[in-house]
Amino acid sequence: MNLELDCISCFVRNALAAARFATPDTDVHERILREALQIAAASDSTQSAPAMSQYIHRRLRELTGIADVYQDAKQRFNALALELLPELQTKVSQAEDPFASAVRLAIAGNVIDLGLNGSLKEVDIRRSLQEVLTEPFFGDMHLFRTTLSTAGRILYLADNTGEIVFDRLLIEQLPAGHVTVAVRGGPVLNDATLTDARAVGLDQIAEVIDNGSDAPGTILDDCSRAFQDCFNRADVIVAKGQGNFESLRNASRNIFFLLKIKCSVVATQTGLAIGTQALVYHHAAPIG
């Protein structure tokens, strides 16, 4: 998306939160904060929030010398989600509409986002699961279901660790052999990489690739040629989370975005209330 003015102060706050997450060194905190302010001041409206985050997280890795700042948190969230997986699989299989149930659980998993909520606790995830069927839902489940059922090539753009375990529930509902799951090309925030995807067994139920980029979203120009080819060849693209939404909402492909609406900017862009489980269909060309 084009950068919204509201994203700027959020970006600045999150840069400081990330620095504090990474290290107790207050010099690094201040340095990251100042760099965030500088790149925000110099930003133009063609930039996306994920692009700015990508830059600041690279700097954070450079300054701390830590290749994967969120490694512990990622392993913790994956382990917790895996613990919940059997009961969730039962819940889906016993649901009146297993597909719809899996969609809603996959969106609920999007709560596991340390970019917007650095202090996320396990209790938040359990609460999100309890609320999964009572939360407001927006989207055309019928269109989503029929489009997926007839698609030859489905590209599923994953988002965060932990969340990818919930994605398994939905991917298990899709036609076997038709799904490619793409994860980030390198560590950024608690976003899932190949290592994380394999750790939760995603590679056992679908082809898993990485997109070649360390942005917390899908910035196509920054992705590998192999990923871009896959993106362009897919019949349907499913994209999880705000980062993918922010970076792909003007893409020239048809995309189903699955996300929880977490901030006022995306709420305004989608016309949906914060907290909504959203299945937003982006049709590249005007309909009709």
Added chain:
Amino acid sequence: MNLELDCISCFVRNALAAARFATPDTDVHERILREALQIAAASDSTQSAPAMSQYIHRRLRELTGIADVYQDAKQRFNALALELLPELQTKVSQAEDPFASAVRLAIAGNVIDLGLNGSLKEVDIRRSLQEVLTEPFFGDMHLFRTTLSTAGRILYLADNTGEIVFDRLLIEQLPAGHVTVAVRGGPVLNDATLTDARAVGLDQIAEVIDNGSDAPGTILDDCSRAFQDCFNRADVIVAKGQGNFESLRNASRNIFFLLKIKCSVVATQTGLAIGTQALVYHHAAPIG
């Protein structure tokens, strides 16, 4: 205070909110936001949050050509508070401890702060009044009472419009003829100026002066010589609100700060929870 890293993103967000409050012109919004980012990036730890706000509000007045951006809101909050005054005066006079009751109401009035809550509504003020006696309170009411009762010269540093009507309740409890009320020297946010103080009749119950500065706090070096003299001669200083706390908490005078704890930075500095009605005594010299 020395500038806290946490104040920076809050400052950036508030600069944008102030620009939106002042004008629908999106060019001004973006320009103010960029200038806020630039001065934040160049700031050092000796600056205070009120000093940065002072600068950005000056720029906002320059860019919009509006001398008092918050004039309408200020008149509205003063009018609302004046409407409530008779019933509040009755409440105080009928209270078991009129002084303590007036102190808590004066602190409750500190909720009228468009700097931290640009979308403040009348309902918020009425709610604050309802909660005034049940909210957590921290402070040495006895020390405050006895110090004031024996003071020759009391300097009362006011904060916001609307709130100054609540201050009347407390000032009416103080020894007549001993109180000087100081307001801001020029419009900034919804802070009270001489015009606002006279509009609610503060000049009828105390001497009212302005501090010669348009900062949303009390930056002594920026205040007039006359105000500084008054500040230095006072036997007791009472300072309302976070802006005065942030700019005077290291001052070399004994000060009673009366404020609602509204943000995590001041919560950490005072050791009090957000929402607390606080009577914080600042003793310039070490006790003992």
